[in-house]
Amino acid sequence: xxxxxxAQSLNGAxxxxxxxxxxxxxxxxxxxxxxxxxxxxxxxLDKYGEKRVFxxxxxxxxxxxxxxxxxxxxxxxxxxxxxxxxxxxxxxxIINHVARIRNRSNHRxxxxxxxxxxxxxxxxAAEHHSESTEALYAHIPGVKVVVPSTPSDARxxxxxxxxxxxxxxxxxxxxxxxxxxEDVPDLYYTTEIGRLRVEREGDDITFISxxxxxxxxxxxxxxxxxxGWSVEVLDLRTLSPLDHVGIVTSARxxxxxxxxxxxxxxxGLGGEIAAIIQEGALYSLLAPVRRVTGWDTVFPLKRSxxxxxxxxxxxxxxxxxxxxx
Amino acid sequence: MFSLINxxxxxxxxxxxxxxxxxxxxxDMVEARAYDHKCMALQRQGRLATYAPFxxxxxxxxxxxxxxxxxxxxxxxxxxxxxxxxxxxPWRLLIAGRTGDERGGSPPDDVNVLPPSITVGGHMIxxxxxxxxxxxxxxxxxxxxxxxxxxxxxxxxxxxxxxAAVYGTPTVFLCQNNGFAISYPRSEQxxxxxxxxxxxxYGMPGVQVDGNxxxxxxxxxxxxxxxARKGGGPxxxxxxxxxxxxxxxxxxxxxxxxxxxxxxWRERDPLQRVxxxxxxxGGWAPDxxxxxxxxxxxxxxxxxxxxEALPEPNLEEMFGRMYEEPTGPLQDQLDEAxxx
Numbered sequence: 168x169x170x171x172x173x174a175q176s177l178n179g180a181x182x183x184x185x186x187x188x189x190x191x192x193x194x195x196x197x198x199x200x201x202x203x204x205x206x207x208x209x210x211x212l213d214k215y216g217e218k219r220v221f222x223x224x225x226x227x228x229x230x231x232x233x234x235x236x237x238x239x240x241x242x243x244x245x246x247x248x249x250x251x252x253x254x255x256x257x258x259x260x261i262i263n264h265v266a267r268i269r270n271r272s273n274h275r276x277x278x279x280x281x282x283x284x285x286x287x288x289x290x291x292a293a294e295h296h297s298e299s300t301e302a303l304y305a306h307i308p309g310v311k312v313v314v315p316s317t318p319s320d321a322r323x324x325x326x327x328x329x330x331x332x333x334x335x336x337x338x339x340x341x342x343x344x345x346x347x348x349e350d351v352p353d354l355y356y357t358t359e360i361g362r363l364r365v366e367r368e369g370d371d372i373t374f375i376s377x378x379x380x381x382x383x384x385x386x387x388x389x390x391x392x393x394x395g396w397s398v399e400v401l402d403l404r405t406l407s408p409l410d411h412v413g414i415v416t417s418a419r420x421x422x423x424x425x426x427x428x429x430x431x432x433x434x435g436l437g438g439e440i441a442a443i444i445q446e447g448a449l450y451s452l453l454a455p456v457r458r459v460t461g462w463d464t465v466f467p468l469k470r471s472x473x474x475x476x477x478x479x480x481x482x483x484x485x486x487x488x489x490x491x492x
Numbered sequence: 493m494f495s496l497i498n499x500x501x502x503x504x505x506x507x508x509x510x511x512x513x514x515x516x517x518x519x520d521m522v523e524a525r526a527y528d529h530k531c532m533a534l535q536r537q538g539r540l541a542t543y544a545p546f547x548x549x550x551x552x553x554x555x556x557x558x559x560x561x562x563x564x565x566x567x568x569x570x571x572x573x574x575x576x577x578x579x580x581x582p583w584r585l586l587i588a589g590r591t592g593d594e595r596g597g598s599p600p601d602d603v604n605v606l607p608p609s610i611t612v613g614g615h616m617i618x619x620x621x622x623x624x625x626x627x628x629x630x631x632x633x634x635x636x637x638x639x640x641x642x643x644x645x646x647x648x649x650x651x652x653x654x655x656a657a658v659y660g661t662p663t664v665f666l667c668q669n670n671g672f673a674i675s676y677p678r679s680e681q682x683x684x685x686x687x688x689x690x691x692x693x694y695g696m697p698g699v700q701v702d703g704n705x706x707x708x709x710x711x712x713x714x715x716x717x718x719x720a721r722k723g724g725g726p727x728x729x730x731x732x733x734x735x736x737x738x739x740x741x742x743x744x745x746x747x748x749x750x751x752x753x754x755x756x757w758r759e760r761d762p763l764q765r766v767x768x769x770x771x772x773x774g775g776w777a778p779d780x781x782x783x784x785x786x787x788x789x790x791x792x793x794x795x796x797x798x799x800e801a802l803p804e805p806n807l808e809e810m811f812g813r814m815y816e817e818p819t820g821p822l823q824d825q826l827d828e829a830x831x832x
Contacts, residue, residue, distance in 0.1 A: 218628055224654055226654065229648075232618060233618075233621035235617075235618055236620060236622040236635070237624060238621075240565070240625035242625045242628065244621075256647075259611070263614055264614055269813060269816075270594060272598050273597055273598035274813065274816075277816070308814055311819075332816040361819060408819035408820055408821045409821060411821055412820065
């Protein structure tokens with residue numbers, strides 16, 4: 168057991184995977200010599216050598232496409248794309264090939280691979296570096312989409328993603344990379360993909376979130392608890408496949424739900440989650456499902472981030488509205 | 493441009509291919525053409541979905557495939573049925589695919605040929621990853637990817653060529669320059685004098701070959717594969733050929749090309765020149781031709797019958813192909829679909 172950040176936990180998970188499975192290889196821009204733009208692969212090139220860890224030319228489509236070929240030929244590639252906003256050149260490979268080869272070949276060829284992508288804003292970065300377009304990937308049949316928000320889930324989910332017989336888009340919340348520390352077992356363990364985590368149990372209202380927004384969601388829950396409410400907080404952890412059962416169970420229990428996400432509202436997963444709730448828990452609902460989300464604007468540059476990112480007050484207000492309804 | 497056999501069947505240089513091999517290549521081209529003609533006919537009868545004919549390109553495909561080892565990888569396009577078949581992909585599955593059945597995408601376990609890529613160009617990099625993985629695993633398998641002249645305009649071509657060269661992967665890039673990308677002529681696709689010369693910029697060998705000369709294609713592909721297998725890295729082959737038919741059964745070439753040009757290319761037919769060569773060498777006779785055609789027709793007819801005899805695809809298979817195990821939401825949807 169060691170106390171590690173989410174970033175260190177991901178590094179440790181890849182270290183473990185490289186050490187325990189010789190099929191695992193890492194590919195990405197600047198992941199070797201410098202350990203990646205966020206240093207998530209720090210030290211792995213030195214430890215495992217240049218036949219396991221590859222710095223690549225600057226070509227996201229090429230990286231994903233080459234990794235796809237490697238996966239078909241029996242390796243277990245783990246790709247890093249530097250930012251979600253840089254992943255779109257690889258979108259064609261992901262939606263047209265990675266997600267489809269099992270279907271196209273009727274199971275004869277498969278692409279067990281992981282595409283790691285840091286995502287989300289709040290770090291004052293340049294344009295394209297703060298995207299939260301996870302719904303684009305969750306919309307694609309044939310891939311799974313995973314988002315850890317704690318160091319121990321990061322390890323368990325990344326090892327599960329690497330083991331998974333199907334491709335996984337693994338989104339890493341940039342804002343939490345070094346913002347959280349937790350004791351994480353040094354063992355090999357996996358966390359089941361497709362199951363949400365009940366972060367906090369409660370009876371009056373359910374907060375549903377994922378990734379970096381878990382932090383604000385948690386703070387809002389604490390504020391409401393201080394005001395006497397009992398709040399359940401769900402960390403979805405997997406965006407595809409969504410844990411319908413977990414979502415509906417909680418909605419039935421509390422009858423009130425606020426979905427919090429950083430992504431733009433329209434077409435964001437909040438809408439899908441609200442639909443799942445009304446299909447599965449309508450008669451238990453005591454109030455409409457509320458969404459606290461990013462706006463339908465481009466993610467702004469540093470000076471306007473505060474105007475964009477959902478904050479604790481907004482979540483508390485939305486909750487109070489439906490608690491009082 | 494490298495070539496060995498002239499359109500009239502005379503040999504330009506010493507032929508590095510035996511007479512017996514030439515007879516085998518010829519037989520394969522006859523069978524491939526029978527398949528192509530059959531598929532055009534089936535499509536017209538409404539028994540196949542859209543079909544992309546390869547008539548005229550048999551030498552490029554059969555010649556390249558003949559240079560491969562049975563366990564090498566092949567990643568081609570919707571126009572590469574002859575290449576895929578000669579690499580072990582059964583006709584019946586190729587036909588099944590064209591009837592609109594995913595089961596056609598699943599070659600036998602010992603055949604390392606990917607089902608065809610339908611989007612243009614995205615698959616070239618797959619052959620880089622396949623070859624790269626084989627090299628990392630210590631095997632000496634190579635990967636060949638086939639694509640058209642149009643695909644060289646895609647950014648994917650650049651990324652694939654560059655990755656292959658940077659990592660020295662055992663990949664052979666086979667461009668079948670058939671003159672057109674649907675309606676857009678090669679002369680406008682790139683102002684480069686040749687496609688082969690683009691290899692220079694990536695630091696790999698590039699060769700232009702007469703794509704209607706099966707012996708020449710076989711020879712240059714063998715060289716490229718030998719180089720790759722020995723650790724010498726990737727190569728680009730530009731096989732200059734001509735699509736005698738339409739882009740697909742949904743296309744009318746009369747709208748964009750001069751039919752005199754197509755007629756002139758018929759004179760350069762890849763089968764005809766080998767027949768003339770064999771005839772001159774005493775390796776061809778009318779009854780052998782008849783035997784080849786009968787055998788080819790029988791095999792293709794059997795393949796059609798087998799493809800059409802596949803049981804109706806079921807709902808469970810459609811859902812079941814998405815993941816190794818259906819996810820919870822997918823299972824729910826299957827239940828819902830099954831109840832309707």
